[in-house]
Every structure is written in structure tokens, then in C-alpha cells.
Amino acid sequence: MKPFTIVLASALALTSAQSAFADVPVATSGAPINVGAEGIKKTVQAKNWKVNLDSPNKIGTVTRGVFCTGATDFAYTATYDRYFAGQVGKVFREKSLALGYPKFGGSDSAFADASNSSADFRLGFSLMDISQNICISGTEASGSGKVTLRAELFSNKLQKVIYSRTIEGAFSSENKIKLDAFVDTMIGNALDAMFADQKYVNSFRDNAVVVSDAPTDLIQVKNGARPSEKVTKDSKGILSAVVTIVTASGSGTGFYIGRDGYVITNHHVVGDSKYVKVKLANGYAVPGEVVRKNAARDVALIKTDLEPPTALFIRTTATKVGEEVFAVGSPFGEQLSNTVTRGILSGERTMNDQKFIQSDVAINPGNSGGPLVDADGGLIAVADLKRKDASGIGLFIPISEVLEKLGLSIQ
Secondary structure, eight states, X not given: OOEEEEEOGGGGSOOSSOOOGGGSOOOOSSOOOOOTTTTOOOOEEEEEEEEEEESSOEEEEEEETTTTEEEEEEEOOHHHHHHHHHHHHHHHHHHHHHTTOOOOOSOOOTTSOGXXXXXXXXXXXXXXXXXXXXXXXXXXXXXXXXXXXXXXXXXXXTTEEEEEEEEEEEEEEEXXXXXXXXXXXXXXHHHHHHHTOHHHHHTTTSOOOOOBSSOSSOEEEOOOOOOSSOTTTXXXXXXXXXXXXXXXXXXXXXXXXXXXXXXXXXXHHHTTOSEEEEEOTTSOEEEEEEEEEETTTTEEEEEOSOOOSXXXXXXXXXXXXXXXXEEEEOTTSGGGTTEEEXXXXXXXXXXXXXXXXXXXXXXXXXXXXXXXXXXXXXXXXXXXXXXXXXXXXXXXXXXXXXXHHHTEEEO
């Protein structure tokens, strides 16, 4: 028989109906673990739903009325799938809150890239088996049911599934109760096995990195070597350090400093994302975690587990108006990544008590967060703004300001 598979990622939205699983006896192999007193901070977003049933998809028998007559096949239809998936999502969220897990308040869109979700984890359920033999009278039901689910917890930071378990739940009632309560109790009995699993609970117990606008400790970063050739002769080293930052809402540019996997970009590039995708010039992508950011100065620091091929040389001497400069970035997205443009340093400005370097070097949407280097390849600033009503006016954040606001110290 061929497998009947439906993917309904958006079906886990909460429904308005209230669950009554707490009012019906629940039989589990272990009590769910309440973490309310532990101060858990990590969040999970229930997003994915997949159905793996053999066809034909008869899952039981339905009778109707006060005397439970007129038996017909209970078919698992697309309509019932939408209902059942919604109940799974509702019961999961209700139980999560009741057990002390923090509520996820991010986007409920099912189409955001997994790596860009602002939740720490993404939870998916696969329906492996279900049977229901029930008598329905109006909005009430009696009978028996059993469900088998596979739960998978995906880490947005590690970009992999870190927990997977097949769970089962059963329920029977001779007395008629609300149909939603019947289904919710069956689902709740299955989920209790997951909430009682130490491996699942421990996934949430490690404290997440606190993203701060005011770093209290300095991160030591070793400066890169001074390039031996001018940018016009050899820019390969600089290009290898520049990356494209991909989030759920768009993309921008960033660049590696030091050898410990740190990437600098703009705050408006990462937004509220905890995790982003960092794409290198060769197309290789790694997950990145936003560990520091300063919204007022529009800078952010991302940590990856990759040692970059090249660490940019950070220039510490004063810049001069009229000197040649080069901007590197991904204008209009990753398809134009590692675009190099040339111009001059037009001026040094102070706007709203913030310092900027002005240049006529060409920058466009997607260049944000990219490096501005001098003719020798020394890093002097980070791309930030371009005047929409004028050509040849781009504003860059001096690298000294960037290092200060992100709590970085160059060795």
C-alpha cells in the first residue's frame, strides 16, 4: 500500500475551543515534569505537522445517536486532519504553559525559514497511527481511541533535530463527553510521555545567551594581518571574510573579525532574530547566534562555530578625507554577494550625536553591515545608510565606534 502523506505546517495554530483533558482521568507511564520554578527561558514554536498513514485511510467505526446505531467507516479525511492537527497544537500549547514553559510570542508563520525563527526550538509532529471507534451524539462522543505520534525537536541554533521520540496515547469512555474533550484527552495522554521525558526537558534547561545592548565584559579579538597587496591587485582575502546574513525577513552583509567565529553586521539586518544563516563566499552556510547588539548605534555581533579563512585587518590610525575606499557587500541579496565598489572618503560627519564616515562609494539594499576598507585593505567602517533622495552619499559607522558598542577589544 502506498503511504498517504499530508504536510500541513500551518495547521498547528491555536483554536478557540477549550481543552478539557484535565477533567478526565489520564493514564501515563510517567508524570509530566513541571519546570515552573526553574525559570526556563528557552522557547519552542510548534510549526510542523505531517501525516504518515497507509491508504485506504480507514481509522475506525462511527455510530451515531442516543442508541449508537448506523455504523459507518471512520475515514481520516483532509477535513478531519485539519481539525486533529489544530487540536494537537492547542493541547501542546496548553500543557506547555501549565507545566511552566515560557510562551513563544514570535511569528506564527509556517513559512519562515527554520534557522531564522526567533524561538530556540521548532517542534514537529508526525501522525504515525490513529484509531477511533466512537459513538457521536450531537457534540458529544463516547468510545475508545488511540494515537501514535513522533515528536521531533529542532534546534534553530544547532540546525539539527536534537530530540525524537515516538509517543502513544489512548482514551476510552463509556459516558458521552464533549468530542473536543475526548480527542484532547487522547492527545494529552500521548504528549504526557514527552513532557515526562528527561531528555526533552533537559533540552530547555541550559540557559540561553542573553543578548545585551550594554556589554559588561570585553571580548578579545586578535587583529588580522595587514594585506601584502593593495585591494586593486588582490582582494581575495577580503572577499573570503565577507558573508551574507540571511534572516526570515531578508538579507544583508557581514564580515568576520578575528579567528574565533565572530561576525559583525548591522542591528537592522538581524532585527529580533536570535539565530541567522551565515553564507560564505563559496556558498557554504553555517548557523549563527546573535550574541550582542546595539540598536542605537545599529550594530550587532554574531557568533558562529567556524574559523574564518581570513580575518580582516582593522585599521586603528585616523582616516583622511579624499583617500580611496572600497565597499564589499551583497546588494539586492546573495545572488550579487561579494560585490566590490570603489569611491573616496568624502567627509566625517556627526549626526544626532553619532559619528559617521561619508563616502560616494556605491552601496545598495543588501550592503548593510558590510565592510568599508581603505586602498590597502584595512577595515575602517561598516556600511549603514544611503540617502534615497541623492546619489553618491553613503554613511558608514567608524570601526572604532562599532568595537566600543559591541564590547570588542583588538589584540
